[in-house]
Amino acid sequence: MNICRGRNRSIRIALTASAAALSLGVLSACGGSDSGGSGDGKLAVTASFYPLEFLAEQIGGDHVDVTTLTGPGVEPHDLDITPRQTGAMSEADVLLYLRDLQPGVDKAVDQAGVQNTVDAAELTTLETHSSSSGDGHDHDHGEGDGHDHGEEEGDGHDHGDSGLDPHVWLDPVKYAEIADGVGAALQKADPDNAADYRKNTEALTGKLKGLDKEYREGLKNTDSKTFITTHAAFGYLAERYGLDQESIAGVDPESEPSPARMKELQKIAAEEHVSTVFFETLASDRTAKVLAEDTGLRTGVLDPLEGITEKSKGDDYLEVMESNLAALKKALGAK
Template structure:
């Protein structure tokens, strides 16, 4: 049974128009049009959009190639979006995560690029899926991309973004650097909240629908057990489901986590068979509620983990 809802093959006309407007209305500092909307930036998906917005502030106009509510792993780009990549003042993306974005950057190189994969050390995926619902032709690579769930890894990306923005708009270089420093302080505070909140817990094992939380688990001394591997399109084999069931029983796991952009069916079915609860643990790949942001979702995740793991 598939873990993910089918993705739309094209974004809405409104999103395409917004991206086109962004790419054609750059700031005076970057030699763009006369739209007056600041430096035109494209981010490949939400966490990188958030970092760029925090660093750029009112001096940048940031759009995401991944529409709100869409699952980013298998993003497909329209011709207008591919064109917008080349016309943007700055593109912030994560190489080897979204193949369509990699292809667009290679085919239509923007003037300035931040590749977040160059700002952090990505580690190998914990295990590959034993079977797939279908061969979709997408190559997610052998590395786990979900580094953004460890807030201590994001300041390096912010510093890189600040440096690129300073090249585009030297008059505001000090402001970009100050914003990056403020962002680092915010991520340090969030990291300290996680360290304190997860210091003493009855359990340290988190069972999730797919292995999106390895960086979080590594940072806070937790053990992640994924029903499927790092690729959300993977379908767990009966043997894998049996292995996860053994872990839940042997380690007294009380909760199986599913995600905001994923079908809960596998998690709910397995939890029902094992007599345990389910809860949402958000991988922060995209927002479904405009009133939230990276920090508010991360704090909600922390409280969910504390409840499920019995943390003091």
């Protein structure tokens, strides 16, 4: 009996030790409280949509696991967050989003309660861009004094109560400011790899400075300063490089521009020597084609870079922005 009791006690001790080791292994595999939701010990970063995903990947490198809430081909403005996504967000070490761009994401971010939550809108200065072209245009363009004109009812998106234009990533200078802020957030969340994050941030902002220079030089001398697009997303780009953006009424594939707006755009196209009506990869080209047929203009793609798909003219932000520059230079008659 004593031998049996001793043997049973030894078995219980062995099982207890094995269970403890297994529990420790599971906690290590899950990353513990220090590494959030990443299963491989990397920093778990959740980005709300592509431009922030790109920054996290470029700056984080091999030290991060990046997930995005907005899948390829999904229009970010219309994203509905699932309860499962909301739950997963709370496991992130760093959460990147842009308030007032995606109302569903804003609500989920408030519920997630992630300590290292970064609102890209706070990393740069957002601006309001006119949503009505009005009756008179001032087309005397100096550097950085372009105008953004949309329909009187707005550009078809709910940009929150602030009235600020959220499409700030299409300005390489402001996007670089956001990159600096994302880099700082990663350094704070993962100080052991801070040196690499700083190095990667400097490399990326250097590329963005180069992109800004290409845009300035490429759009300095053009036959026209006005471009027409279905989506009023290019106000920051237009302002940075002294251009006029004119947007067609509505971006919903089922909506149609009003007859008054169509007539106005026809007049603007003739007066401003517009050659091309631009549409985007994630929205219907129907309204652009209607206007192009009525005015004899060409159609082309100007990508607001809200997501990358197989239709994108490039594999990442930098390549698509290069493609956008080429499209603008051709449409505006760059010399």
